[in-house]
Amino acid sequence: MKTPLTWLVNTIIRTILYCILKIDISEIKKVPKRGPLILAVNHVNFLDAPVLITHMGSRSFTGFAKRETWDNPLMAFLFTLWGGIPIDRGVADFNAFKAAKDALLVKKQLLAIAPEGTRSGDGRLLQGKPGIAILASKADVPILPLVYYGHEDISQNLRRLKRTPFHVRVGKPFRCKFSGQERNKEIMQAVTDAIMLEIADLLPEKYHGEYRGVTMDRGKYLEYIDSTSGEEIPQALGEQFSHA
Template structure:
């Protein structure tokens, strides 16, 4: 009910009028059955914009911080994120992260669509970075196809650090489904996990105009933060 209200009466009409999204490749999405939509990640609003152009509901893994706020603000944020289909993802590793992925796997096994960002975090500079193998583990556990999805210009309407989006047009491109059935039963092979992940990133890069950098985005962010801290202390 909350999702329907937000999509059709609150968020959806606003986004369609303000951002006038253009879309290509919608025919590549399955009409039914589970699938993973693997996307690039340029802006915090990617997870809200993309599901609005798809007739089926899409569940996204979102960092658990969005669900742990206190007071009225925290309650409203939790209500909103759950209402638009976000699933809390604990990034601390270990058992907590496994439980988060289990929730997504359950949705896939129920025949739902799951959205995930293989890069693991937003691009700090508009480039595309190396994918993490969590997406490959999901592919092999759920045995579903992967649909590449490229967001276009979302970083221009809401750059990192912005509180409110700017007016501008954005786009979405859905690539052809990727079948990884040849790797089923090889879940424990780390080389297979890396091969699947790299193939997904190559597919994304082919339909995107982003420059690809073969390092993790989180490493780039950590280096930028360290340099900023060093400048602030005068070292």
């Protein structure tokens, strides 16, 4: 639940962001008001999380953040206020995965995951890590791809006192499909690569990075969701075009 302090802090941060960015968040309205739902996102730089979080409106939202974030007092305050889930990168962090499952299945939240696991810096996609596929196999919830781009040049634009474009695009929902296959390392990576290709589809080609020119039978690993089919995704995405 958003508190008055959360509202105040988000308002201040949005004001600062609009001084340095030209933010196009028109497609945020496609994100459902509640979960359980995984948002599969790319990770460009330090601006990704503040922009997304402060524009989520009344949505109940959380996401992973590297544990080192809490070493900085200001970042610790913000990500605690925002309900971030600390995760140890490079190891199987079972506590973080349990917190993520609780956020999805108990609290019915939206959970943001960046499969790349780290910032690209230049906006070009890195190879995804299979954590998102593992979580999807355990939680069995829909996934919605969401990307941001255009702000990789923020440093040089700040030096020029120039506002930087920040674009947000939202794709179509799907579920991971394992079809009785053994959920081994190879399958989890294949599912992750299929998810990353959904992310790549939303980006201009120059950002495709490791997935530039990559093709695969995504239908083998992903089951696309028709919002008119009656499945609850949540609310069958029926509220996806309500105001953000």
